[in-house]
Amino acid sequence: MGISFSFGASAGRERGFANRLASIAPLCAEAASWIKDGASRDESGFGWYNLTEQDLTPILEAGEWLSGYEAIIDVGIGGSALGNLMLNQALLPMYFNEGEGAPKFYLADNPDPEKAAAIWERVEGKKTALIGVSKSGATAETMSQFLWFRSRMAESGTRPDDDILVITDPKGGVFRSFAEDTGVRSLVIPPSVGGRYSVLSACGLVTAAALGADVRAVLSGAGRMKRFLAGDKPENNPAIHLAALNFLHSVSGRPMTVLMPYSNRLETFSEWFAQLWAESVGKDGTGSTPIRTLGAIDQHSQVQLYTAGPDDKLYAIINVEERGCEIELPKVSDKSLLSLSYLSGRKLGGMLGMEAASTAAALVKAERPVVWIELARLDGETLGGLIFFFEYMTAIAGRLMRINPFDQPGVEQGKRYTYGMMGRDNYSSDAAEAAEMFRRVKENTIKA
DSSP: OOEEEEEEETTTTOSSHHHHHHHTHHHHHHHHHHHHHHHHTTOTTOGGGGGGGSOOHHHHHHHHHHTTSSEEEEEOOTHHHHHHHHHHHHHSOTTGGGSSSSOEEEEEOSOOHHHHHHHHHHHTTSOEEEEEEOSSSOOHHHHHHHHHHHHHHHHTTSOGGGGEEEEEOSSOSHHHHHHHHHOOEEEEOOTTOOGGGOTTSHHHHHHHHHTTOOHHHHHHHHHHHHHHHHTSOGGGOHHHHHHHHHHHHHTTTOOEEEEEESOGGGHHHHHHHHHHHHHHHOOTTOOOEEEEOOTTGGGTTTHHHHHHSOSOEEEEEEEEEEOSOOOBOOOOOOGGGGGGGGGTTOBHHHHHHHHHHHHHHHHHHTTOOEEEEEEEEOSHHHHHHHHHHHHHHHHHHHHHTTSOTTOOHHHHHHHHHHHHHTTOTTOHHHHHHHHHHHHHHHTTOOOO
8 A cells, every 4th residue: 555654753752651552452442343333334424434335436427527628616615625625636737727638626615705706717708517515505605606606607608507516415405406406417425424524425536536536546545444454453553543642642731733744745635634633523622633734844834833842742744755756956066056065966855755754853852742654655545545544543533532523513503603694594593692602702802
């Protein structure tokens, strides 16, 4: 699979950490059994575990259909959106929207009118497909933009429903009713798969397939990681080990976890993980805060804090050994630049890898806990494996923290307030409560 995990410096300045890890081994084994049992019964929230066995045919057929368009607008938010960005950034050519051949891809996630209008300016007059992603079809941010883009497509003189794909629940919800009424194309989000765990479903894979990514390899890599994690003892399982580390560090005064990949292709992977982790473990006063970073950029913006600030974080650094291309630096001949001659003949990717190792070494010297993750290369197989690893690790950590890693009650409260403030039926009491809560926010205002 080409992924390795190193835990030699994962204790930081903690003493007796190995004994503490050993003491919770029975809990880790129970958590692993809990996931397998829930997935075998296809219980709510556990469906991600079974996505590696899904039939890709409907997704590949929809991807082939979408590939014939000049532009694709994908409307979704949260897990419905971040998975697309993460897969496309990791697997497609950089700046792929500026190239030729593949459709141009635009993600309408945040309901910012300036962004929505800018997307429409770029697709107006082009053959455009519109994708709406929502299990319930009730997400206000998604549905508002879906309605607007569909109306603009209608105003352009085409029949928009010929160019629409919805990805939603197989039986219920607004989008399912819409698909049945209009005959638009549709794909299924399995009922037992939550949004932030949905990247290996049609939610993430269909646009990646349309744009030319090898989604078969992604699913294959995820399946290989699943079999690897299922076949080893808990004490030798790297996902269980990292989950236990997160749990023990969080209760030892380190309520933050930093994910720092040294690859621009993995920048959005950190963002995807931040949602996966935050929504899964942040409940009942427990959990830890994810911090998304990018090396080497954040060596110059955050590592000062990490090495010399409070010891309140666990660090996971991801390095890629073999990059998609390599750049050799030229020989320095100018007298004024001779101090840079140590760079002559060096490889740019090699330097980035050395910077990753240097950051890890600096953190270890400061007695900070560090986990090192190395990819032999970044391709569909390794990315799929990495996705499944982090989903599994997150679910295990949630179980260790004694919370449900598959629900999001805090998010649901915000949704109810939004529905009420927007005037949706049966949410008037939520509107009143939201108004009162926000009134408190506005107290003691100072105007400049």
